[in-house]
Amino acid sequence: MLQSNRQDLLKAYTQMRTIREFEERVHTEFAGGTIPGFVHLYAGEEASAVGVCMHLGDKDHIGSTHRGHGHCIAKGCDVKAMMKEIYGRKGGLCGGKGGSMHIADLSKGMMGANGIVGGGPPLVCGAALTAKTLKTGGVAVAFVGDGGSNQGTTLESYNLAKVWNLPVIFVIEDNGYAESTASEWSVGGSQTKRAEAFGMPGTKVDGNDVFAIHEAAQEAIERARAGRGPSLLHVKLSRYFGHFEGDAMTYRADGEVEALRRDHDALKIFRKRVTEAGLLEAGQLNEIDTDIAAFIDEAVAEAEAAPPPTGDDLLTDVYVSY
Amino acid sequence: MAKKSYRQAINEALALEMRRDPTVIVMGEDNAGGMGAPGADDAWGGVLGVTMGLMPEFGRERVLDTPISESAFIGAAVGAAATGLRPVAELMFVDFMGVCFDQIFNQAAKFKYMFGGNAVTPVVIRTMYGAGFRAASQHSQTLYPMFTHIPGLKVVVPSSPYDAKGLMIQAIRDDDPVIFFEHKVMYDIEEEVPDEAYTIPFGEANLTREGEDVTIVAIGRMVQFANEVADTLAKDGINCSVIDPRTTSPLDMDTILESVEETGRLVVVDEASPRCNMATDISAAVAQHAFAALKAPIRMVTPPHTPVPFAPQLEDLYVPNPAQIETAVRAVAGYAR
Amino acid sequence: MSDAIKAVTMPKWGLAMEEGTLVAWHVPEGAPVRPGDDLVDIETTKITNVMESTAGGNLRRRVVDEGACVPVGALLGVVADASLPDAEIDAFVVRFNADFVVAAAAAAETGPPEPEMMEVAGNRISYQRMGEGSPPLVLVHGFGGDLNNWLFNQPVLAASRATYALDLPGHGRSGKDVGSGEITAFARTLTAFLDALRLEQVHLVGHSLGGAIVLDLAVRQPERVASLTLIAPAALGGEINADYIEGFIATGRRKEMRAVLGMLFADPALVSRDMVDEILKYKRLDGVAAALAAIAGDAFPDGRQSRDLKSCLGDLRMPAQVIWGRQDRILPVAQGDGLPANVPMHVLDDAGHMAHMEAATQVNALIEDLLGQ
Known part of the structure; x- marks a missing residue:
């Protein structure tokens, strides 16, 4: 249990706060016009990435989505190199060639954010197959949005993971909207019953409660590590920003986001729980907040100062040999 | 050295590499066959028997039958490649890429570049292509140009058993994603193939005939036809060089250009549909880089711009044939300004 | 009539x-x-x-x-x-x-008979036997060659005796493990090959590196050697065409390989498309690149020959001869100058390094003459 270990609590909060600060700052900087392209922010969903990835090591793999910054941070990617990547600069985690939607670090078991909705689950099955074949003891987690949950690739992956008995955990991050379309409308049936139909356990979890996610993920991951096959978590959570930055979110209810931030914020809930239970001091958490704000300031400043890639970089890294 | 079929040559390449490297696995629909069924194991060895015998030697853990679920298992092969295996996945008919192309061209092809060089994806996707099997429009296409178009993929189109084995071993050892095209009517052709493992490098064309009058570039099954035509025409004093690129990506344009510089005449034979195929690509490159050497307009021999028909009489009209190649070669050989 | x-x-x-x-x-x-x-x-x-x-x-x-x-x-x-x-x-x-x-x-x-295979000292050795009669004759090819190099010689020499042409380790269809790649190691394998076939005494013919190998064997085990013919042998001088050795090892491309192989002959036009093809096919086999590199590294380090066995020739008691093409561009014919009187030198004007292919009739006649002594 997360509550039982002070170090884990500090780690969970630090990671969630880092993601929040990172995303809030990218939101601000993007509005200022210094970040090219488009970005999809994870603010509001932090507990899911952190609650799951706290159980994983470098031999475990995750596949992410277009909304991938949080998964990258939770899986241990270099945050400053991520920021440079989002700015499209040299020294970015992908040399400025991937950008926000393709941040990856295979050495950390992070198989990439993915620009294709539903692109990740088959790849994650492959990582699980590697773990199973080479007997590494590793597991693989596919983060999928509610939009991605309707892709054939995702449903095919449920079946493949089941028939091959792969150590996979499908984490459906249901923030209520596939782009602008409500998941209540676009998802037929229920996520957990879909899992049951494929013969794997499906559990619905409160996505604003990192303790609940941590606990549910632990069970699913232990099950996978023990060779007992795949399972699914349906994580109900909320996103604070638009589908992409610049989305005016006219499809959302008036005051919806404000209410979420006020009453259902994962970081606020965490702070209240741990301070009321006397597990951590408010002062400790405030100190973390201050440190992270400064760290993200540095990350932005370093990204802005980093040079762009050069013409030579255009032609490299297409093939190992050609 | 024994004579081996194209099918045996590929099978032997897979077996040799699986023995050499425990990270090599094969997967695909019915690659062993009979999974979960009450009858025989290794019932099929793939729909045309190419992987027969691998499962009894290497077990179900390294010879995986899959559900009919190309998106998932081609994607799994790609993901497994990115995380430490060297999977050889069989996409039964290349026409089926319609249901799994994302995993090939958005994922496998792009990992290395998108991730700033910090990924290797040593996956091989074997697939059958080509007309002549009375298999109609959805099981007969020649789609290597579509894969050739994608940076990050390598595309191999072997024209003989010897080449098939050496190119397959190279494909498995290669650290980039490789699409390996097997022509379904060539599986039973035989020639001498060494028992040992050997590799044929990608991007090195083979010169199957050497002559100074006309250059014929032909791909895959068309190489056989081009060789036949070259032998026929040699008796009439028209000496052709026949170039088999072996891989369309990378493409050995140097060998083609060197030959055209010598002959001044080019015929390109391609079983792929005529728009944006290898014939147009190679012709354009020759026109760009060897224009001064050309003594006659370039001729392309391709099927018509139609789907592959079913009726045998129609399919026979569809597939490029030696008579068409001979006509084209005679036309460029006899061309006068 | x-x-x-x-x-x-x-x-x-x-x-x-x-x-x-x-x-x-x-x-x-x-x-x-x-x-x-x-x-x-x-x-x-x-x-x-x-x-x-x-x-x-x-x-x-x-x-x-x-x-x-x-x-x-x-x-x-x-x-x-x-x-x-x-x-x-x-x-x-x-x-x-x-x-x-x-x-x-x-x-x-x-159909044509297949060469035979035999386990010799832990390696697979491919060899071709033709003819009957004693003492038998054994043909040993050079660096990068194989038993087919004797195609113009073995059928002729087999008319009146048993003949064996073998693929050295690392070559042809033999196993590709050459160990250290040293000439003496090849000579030991050759001895083991003779033992395995129970060939007590043989006529030895060696070309280039194969010449050095049979000479090494003749020096160590003179009683087994009825006669010795060295064709453009290695290890009689320092000089060697490093462009050839490096080119042969390095190139995998047809056009370059044709140019490299052209150096073997007085008339480079003799190199056929199929000859180039066969060499390329050989070089693609697993283990060949390492085998060639090991052999060249030991015998021809830094573009020079590391062994000189010339001083051994005078002590040979069996009939022996050296044959060299005057137009040899791999090992210069001058390396055959100043041989001791017991080892006559025959220079063939119109031949290059592959004298036994390019001037097969003359080489066959010289071998028959020596065997008739």
């Missing part, structure tokens, strides 16, 4: 040869020919070579035109006395061709 009519047929050079192309006639139809005159150029899968006339008379018919490819044994032309009537020549051609169709069909059923 038909006994006086001599058929000129497509020769069989090497066991794999099934057909050959008549590249050029050297003699006009009707012109006189003597035994030993150059008659036709034949292109095989390995090499283009000249075939000499074995008969004397006039070339009465050219049955096969230049450029045609025909099976082994097919009638190429007819040599007969000028006085014979045309009708008799024509009848001979018709009869020959009628019989030949049958013979060809019968031969096709059996």
Whole structure:
């Protein structure tokens, strides 16, 4: 249990706060016009990435989505190199060639954010197959949005993971909207019953409660590590920003986001729980907040100062040999 | 050295590499066959028997039958490649890429570049292509140009058993994603193939005939036809060089250009549909880089711009044939300004 | 009178040869020919070579035109006395061709014999045996070569004795593990090969690196060697064409390989497309690149030969000779200067490094002469 270990609590909060600060700052900087392209922010969903990835090591793999910054941070990617990547600069985690939607670090078991909705689950099955074949003891987690949950690739992956008995955990991050379309409308049936139909356990979890996610993920991951096959978590959570930055979110209810931030914020809930239970001091958490704000300031400043890639970089890294 | 079929040559390449490297696995629909069924194991060895015998030697853990679920298992092969295996996945008919192309061209092809060089994806996707099997429009296409178009993929189109084995071993050892095209009517052709493992490098064309009058570039099954035509025409004093690129990506344009510089005449034979195929690509490159050497307009021999028909009489009209190649070669050989 | 009519047929050079192309006639139809005159150029899968006339008379018919490819044994032309009537020549051609169709069909059923395989000192050794009689003769090829290098020699030398041509480790179809790649290690393998075949005493013929190997064996085990023929042998001097060695190891491309192989011959045009193909196929085999690098690293480090066995020649007690092509561009013919009196040196003017291929008739005759002593 997360509550039982002070170090884990500090780690969970630090990671969630880092993601929040990172995303809030990218939101601000993007509005200022210094970040090219488009970005999809994870603010509001932090507990899911952190609650799951706290159980994983470098031999475990995750596949992410277009909304991938949080998964990258939770899986241990270099945050400053991520920021440079989002700015499209040299020294970015992908040399400025991937950008926000393709941040990856295979050495950390992070198989990439993915620009294709539903692109990740088959790849994650492959990582699980590697773990199973080479007997590494590793597991693989596919983060999928509610939009991605309707892709054939995702449903095919449920079946493949089941028939091959792969150590996979499908984490459906249901923030209520596939782009602008409500998941209540676009998802037929229920996520957990879909899992049951494929013969794997499906559990619905409160996505604003990192303790609940941590606990549910632990069970699913232990099950996978023990060779007992795949399972699914349906994580109900909320996103604070638009589908992409610049989305005016006219499809959302008036005051919806404000209410979420006020009453259902994962970081606020965490702070209240741990301070009321006397597990951590408010002062400790405030100190973390201050440190992270400064760290993200540095990350932005370093990204802005980093040079762009050069013409030579255009032609490299297409093939190992050609 | 024994004579081996194209099918045996590929099978032997897979077996040799699986023995050499425990990270090599094969997967695909019915690659062993009979999974979960009450009858025989290794019932099929793939729909045309190419992987027969691998499962009894290497077990179900390294010879995986899959559900009919190309998106998932081609994607799994790609993901497994990115995380430490060297999977050889069989996409039964290349026409089926319609249901799994994302995993090939958005994922496998792009990992290395998108991730700033910090990924290797040593996956091989074997697939059958080509007309002549009375298999109609959805099981007969020649789609290597579509894969050739994608940076990050390598595309191999072997024209003989010897080449098939050496190119397959190279494909498995290669650290980039490789699409390996097997022509379904060539599986039973035989020639001498060494028992040992050997590799044929990608991007090195083979010169199957050497002559100074006309250059014929032909791909895959068309190489056989081009060789036949070259032998026929040699008796009439028209000496052709026949170039088999072996891989369309990378493409050995140097060998083609060197030959055209010598002959001044080019015929390109391609079983792929005529728009944006290898014939147009190679012709354009020759026109760009060897224009001064050309003594006659370039001729392309391709099927018509139609789907592959079913009726045998129609399919026979569809597939490029030696008579068409001979006509084209005679036309460029006899061309006068 | 038909006994006086001599058929000129497509020769069989090497066991794999099934057909050959008549590249050029050297003699006009009707012109006189003597035994030993150059008659036709034949292109095989390995090499283009000249075939000499074995008969004397006039070339009465050219049955096969230049450029045609025909099976082994097919009638190429007819040599007969000028006085014979045309009708008799024509009848001979018709009869020959009628019989030949049958013979060809019968031969096709059996196919060419395959080389044999044997485990020798932990390595797989491929070898070709031809002929009967003692003492047997063993042919050892050079760096990057194989038993097929003897295609113009082994069938001729096998007429009066058993002959064995082997693929050295790392070459041809033998195992590709060469260990240290040292000449003495090859000589030990050769000894083990002779032991395994129970060949007590043999005539040894070695070419280039194979020359150094058989010489090494002869020095260590003189009692096993009935005679020694060294063709352009390695280890008689320091110089070696480093461009050849490096090029042979490095290149995988047809065009470059053709240029490299051209250095082996006085006439580079002899290098056929198939010869280049076979070398490329050999070089693609697993283990070959490492084997060649190991051998070259030991025998020819830094572009020079590391061993000099010249001083050993004077002590040889068995009949021995050295044969060298004057136009050798790999190992200079001057390395054969100043040999001791017991080892005569034969220089062949029109041959390069592959004298036994390019001047096969002369090399075969020199070997027969030495064996007859």
